[in-house]
Amino acid sequence: MISRKGLRTTTILVAMVVGVVSIILCCCIVLFLNRYRSAMVDNARTGSAQAVSQVSNTVGNYLRDMEQAMELVEQSMSESPDSRDELLSTFLKCRPDVVAVTSYSAAGELLDCWSPGREPKEDIFQNLSFDLERARLAPSPYMTAPHVVTIFESWYPWVVTMTESLTPVPGGDNAAAWVSLDLSFSNISGYINNVSIGQRGYCFLMDGAGNIVYHPQQQLLYSGLKSEDTGALAALEDGSYADDTVIYSLTGVADSGWRVVGVSYVDELVNRSVREMIRLSLWLAVLVLAAALLTSWLLSQLLGRPLRDLSSAMESFEADADHFAYRPVEGTREVQELSGSFGHMVLRIQQLMSTVRQEEVNLRKTELKALQAQINPHFLYNTLDSIAWMCEQGRNADAVKMIHALARLFRISISKGHELIPIAKEIEHAENYLEIQKYRYKNQFTYSFDVDPGCLDYYCNKITLQPIIENAIMHGLDLMVEEGRIDVRVCREGEDILFCVRDNGVGMSPEQARAILDEDAQDRTGIGIKNVNDRLRIYFGKQYGLRITSELDVGTQVEIRMPKIKEAGEHEAR
Amino acid sequence: MRRDRYLAVWAALLLLLCSCGADAAPSARRSVALITKSTDSEFFLSVFAGARAAATEYNLELTISGPETEEDYETQNKMIAQAVEDGAEVIVFSAIDYQRNAPAIDAAAQAGVRIVSIDSGVGSGQVSTYIGTDNYAAGRMAAQAALERVEGPLYVGIVNYSEGTANGQERVRGAAEALAESGRARIAAEVSTLVDAPRAQTDTVGLLLAHPEINVLMAFNEPTSVGAAQAVRTLDRSDKIFLAGFDSNVVTIDGLQDGCVDALIVQNPYAMGYLGVESAYKLLAGQGSGLEPVVDTSTQIVDRENLFTIDGQKALFAFDQYQSWAK
Numbered sequence: 001m002i003s004r005k006g007l008r009t010t011t012i013l014v015a016m017v018v019g020v021v022s023i024i025l026c027c028c029i030v031l032f033l034n035r036y037r038s039a040m041v042d043n044a045r046t047g048s049a050q051a052v053s054q055v056s057n058t059v060g061n062y063l064r065d066m067e068q069a070m071e072l073v074e075q076s077m078s079e080s081p082d083s084r085d086e087l088l089s090t091f092l093k094c095r096p097d098v099v100a101v102t103s104y105s106a107a108g109e110l111l112d113c114w115s116p117g118r119e120p121k122e123d124i125f126q127n128l129s130f131d132l133e134r135a136r137l138a139p140s141p142y143m144t145a146p147h148v149v150t151i152f153e154s155w156y157p158w159v160v161t162m163t164e165s166l167t168p169v170p171g172g173d174n175a176a177a178w179v180s181l182d183l184s185f186s187n188i189s190g191y192i193n194n195v196s197i198g199q200r201g202y203c204f205l206m207d208g209a210g211n212i213v214y215h216p217q218q219q220l221l222y223s224g225l226k227s228e229d230t231g232a233l234a235a236l237e238d239g240s241y242a243d244d245t246v247i248y249s250l251t252g253v254a255d256s257g258w259r260v261v262g263v264s265y266v267d268e269l270v271n272r273s274v275r276e277m278i279r280l281s282l283w284l285a286v287l288v289l290a291a292a293l294l295t296s297w298l299l300s301q302l303l304g305r306p307l308r309d310l311s312s313a314m315e316s317f318e319a320d321a322d323h324f325a326y327r328p329v330e331g332t333r334e335v336q337e338l339s340g341s342f343g344h345m346v347l348r349i350q351q352l353m354s355t356v357r358q359e360e361v362n363l364r365k366t367e368l369k370a371l372q373a374q375i376n377p378h379f380l381y382n383t384l385d386s387i388a389w390m391c392e393q394g395r396n397a398d399a400v401k402m403i404h405a406l407a408r409l410f411r412i413s414i415s416k417g418h419e420l421i422p423i424a425k426e427i428e429h430a431e432n433y434l435e436i437q438k439y440r441y442k443n444q445f446t447y448s449f450d451v452d453p454g455c456l457d458y459y460c461n462k463i464t465l466q467p468i469i470e471n472a473i474m475h476g477l478d479l480m481v482e483e484g485r486i487d488v489r490v491c492r493e494g495e496d497i498l499f500c501v502r503d504n505g506v507g508m509s510p511e512q513a514r515a516i517l518d519e520d521a522q523d524r525t526g527i528g529i530k531n532v533n534d535r536l537r538i539y540f541g542k543q544y545g546l547r548i549t550s551e552l553d554v555g556t557q558v559e560i561r562m563p564k565i566k567e568a569g570e571h572e573a574r
Numbered sequence: 575m576r577r578d579r580y581l582a583v584w585a586a587l588l589l590l591l592c593s594c595g596a597d598a599a600p601s602a603r604r605s606v607a608l609i610t611k612s613t614d615s616e617f618f619l620s621v622f623a624g625a626r627a628a629a630t631e632y633n634l635e636l637t638i639s640g641p642e643t644e645e646d647y648e649t650q651n652k653m654i655a656q657a658v659e660d661g662a663e664v665i666v667f668s669a670i671d672y673q674r675n676a677p678a679i680d681a682a683a684q685a686g687v688r689i690v691s692i693d694s695g696v697g698s699g700q701v702s703t704y705i706g707t708d709n710y711a712a713g714r715m716a717a718q719a720a721l722e723r724v725e726g727p728l729y730v731g732i733v734n735y736s737e738g739t740a741n742g743q744e745r746v747r748g749a750a751e752a753l754a755e756s757g758r759a760r761i762a763a764e765v766s767t768l769v770d771a772p773r774a775q776t777d778t779v780g781l782l783l784a785h786p787e788i789n790v791l792m793a794f795n796e797p798t799s800v801g802a803a804q805a806v807r808t809l810d811r812s813d814k815i816f817l818a819g820f821d822s823n824v825v826t827i828d829g830l831q832d833g834c835v836d837a838l839i840v841q842n843p844y845a846m847g848y849l850g851v852e853s854a855y856k857l858l859a860g861q862g863s864g865l866e867p868v869v870d871t872s873t874q875i876v877d878r879e880n881l882f883t884i885d886g887q888k889a890l891f892a893f894d895q896y897q898s899w900a901k
Contacts, residue, residue, distance in 0.1 A: 123832065125831035125832075125878075125881075125882075126831075126881075126882050128882055128887075145884070147882075147884070147887060148882075148887050148891045150831075150882060153828055154824035154825065154827075154828055155824070156824065156827065156890075156891050158891065158893050217627065218893045219623060219624070219627065219844055219892060219893040220627065220844075220848065222844075222888035222889075222893055223624065223842050223844040223845045223848065223888075224842070224845065224872060225844075225845050225848055225849070
């Protein structure tokens with residue numbers, strides 16, 4: 001396996017798509033949330049302003065109502081005392097929020113007081129409902145800040161006071177210069193307590209100077225547990241003001257110095273829905289990302305899988321071109337075309353390869369035949385000469401033996417044209433050859449065979465041993481003075497069969513030994529050895545063939561390695 | 575192998591979303607019991623108003639109870655046990671008796687109920703926070719008010735109430751020490767009475783008759799102040815006696831105006847009720863570690879000078895509708 005660098009198409013594609021999608025998503029979400037938030041803030045401000053203006057209208061109506069009531073009271077002042085008392089007691093019954101009606105002289109003295117079921121104290125310590133200075137300076141009518149009513153015994157309700165100056169009735173006994181209405185907060189609290197802006201938002205009422213007139217949590221303010229920054233609020237114009245946490249809305253109440261302030265919380269009006277929206281958009285983002293991931297993954301599978309399949313097909317084709325069977329890769333049209341081309345190429349290469357091998361085999365066969373055609377006459381002539389000489393000497397028995405050997409030699413050589421013959425036959429062939437040669441060389445050498453009987457049934461290429469033995473005799477032993485020796489050994493080694501031909505001849509240098517197999521030999525025996533090696537490698541593969549080890553003046557050993565072949569058919573067909 | 579990586583990414587994303595989406599589940603209304611020394615003094619009505627305001631704001635189930643007299647610690651102990659039985663999770667408690675309420679409070683704490691002490695402390699180690707007046711300082715303040723406004727030697731008569739109550743004792747101690755430090759004041763006599771205006775009135779009349787030299791009278795809570803004021807009025811000694819009382823009541827406020835009362839130390843009962851229930855909420859919400867062990871609600875001196883200033887009005891007169899003026 002080749003180690004690869006760089007990223008896979010799938011990874012790149014998925015990363016790119018997901019990257020682009022997430023960047024776009026991020027931008028969109030940020031942009032959207034920003035817009036959404038500012039829209040929500042605007043919305044909250046508008047809502048708050050609306051709520052406040054509604055309260056302002058209601059309070060305005062209430063005040064107008066009170067002014068009308070005040071006119072009624074003014075009128076009653078010009079009536080006779082009896083009908084005035086009757087009128088006012090009816091009025092107080094109708095308006096339970098009016099705690100007391102008081103009238104004052106020009107000097108600011110309390111003249112009269114009407115309050116259901118109550119009479120003022122004789123000795124009033126201080127009357128908070130009326131302030132002469134203020135009454136003289138202020139426009140008429142005017143409202144006070146909240147205070148308690150201090151003219152009754154053991155009864156101190158909180159009120160605001162509305163004071164109006166009276167036009168003196170000419171000639172009347174009426175000396176009253178001012179009349180005041182003490183108004184409890186029961187009506188105003190009803191308007192204001194029920195206002196809710198969001199869940200926690202609320203309204204309160206303050207006067208122009210920033211004194212709180214009515215607050216839903218007035219007692220909390222009075223107990224110092226809560227405070228409103230009314231000073232700063234009083235300085236603001238009407239409108240809505242939002243900071244990070246609170247939205248203030250201010251609206252003036254018509255025809256009075258009072259102002260309604262709405263307080264609402266950004267957190268619950270805006271942040272909550274923004275958070276909800278963030279959650280929603282995160283979900284959406286995840287969905288979109290998932291879709292992008294899935295799409296890009298599918299896409300990359302569509303493109304990448306065929307490429308990978310093709311490349312793995314090529315790899316296995318490289319590894320073993322002979323046994324590679326190509327299965328077309330499925331995919332898009334381009335992939336199918338590519339796959340088709342590759343399939344064609346594979347077929348073509350396999351055809352070419354088999355053609356080349358066939359040609360090689362044919363070449364070697366031709367060579368072998370030429371070799372046989374060459375050696376046979378010469379060998380035959382020498383052998384026949386020897387046989388003739390034996391006959392002349394009257395060694396008929398030897399002559400017969402020679403002739404038999406020669407006959408067997410040729411029969412095996414021919415072997416009905418088969419290339420592979422059983423090892424037993426090949427051994428017989430070599431024995432016959434050696435026997436003949438031994439006669440010819442007048443017993444200059446001896447030979448032995450050591451054959452593992454288990455090998456005999458396997459097949460081998462014919463005329464494998466003969467060229468080796470020939471070479472041993474001609475180049476190894478011919479030149480020797482003392483007796484030569486040739487040992488032929490056949491054995492199994494793992495899954496292979498090993499032939500070993502060893503002589504004790506003159507030997508050769510390592511260069512010579514290598515040259516025999518590599519270079520084109522000039523003499524006939526050289527050609528024979530190379531032919532054996534080439535044939536074995538063509539038939540069985542590069543790991544098979546000849547290995548020559550030789551040492552000068554010691555001898556030469558030639559190892560022939562071939563696989564175990566059970567049947568001639570499987571390789572013969574090639 | 576690759577599939578595993580994708581799975582991991584998915585899992586991470588899902589986790590992120592879940593953590594974003596986890597909303598606090600709305601819980602049922604938690605139960606808080608407020609047990610006070612009595613239920614009819616203006617002081618405690620104001621405490622209740624504050625407690626109710628906080629209970630509404632924090633969405634708590636508030637039950638209010640208290641014995642009929644401010645000496646009945648046994649009934650208070652029964653109410654504590656009852657509150658525990660009724661499933662209250664926090665008891666906001668104003669103790670009649672510092673010592674004799676402690677076992678009941680310990681038992682409640684044993685049952686897992688949290689304790690917030692207001693107004694008057696209880697001798698238990700289980701109290702999460704105390705919210706109320708610094709009673710010793712308030713006592714000193716009362717003495718100081720008398721010392722500043724009365725010239726010459728002071729013959730002080732003290733109208734004391736139930737001896738087991740922590741806040742009363744502290745106030746008397748503060749006042750006595752401040753008087754002793756001045757060098758010109760002497761405690762002429764002391765009477766121990768019940769926390770009940772008519773009874774206090776009777777006892778004070780007795781005290782004043784027995785000790786005509788008394789020119790400064792001190793009462794240390796609302797009902798005894800009311801009783802003392804009425805005693806001074808009945809004896810017509812408004813001009814001769816400087817009366818320093820505690821807390822806001824229509825009788826004492828009337829007294830301030832007609833002269834039979836000269837100074838009131840006004841506590842902030844609304845704040846006690848409100849902060850007490852707010853602390854209960856914080857305990858339930860797991861913010862108990864943020865609570866101070868002692869919270870001092872403000873006290874204020876009101877006399878004829880500042881009676882009808884806006885601050886005086888705010889301190890004396892409750893705004894809330896709960897207050898019953900008709901008495």
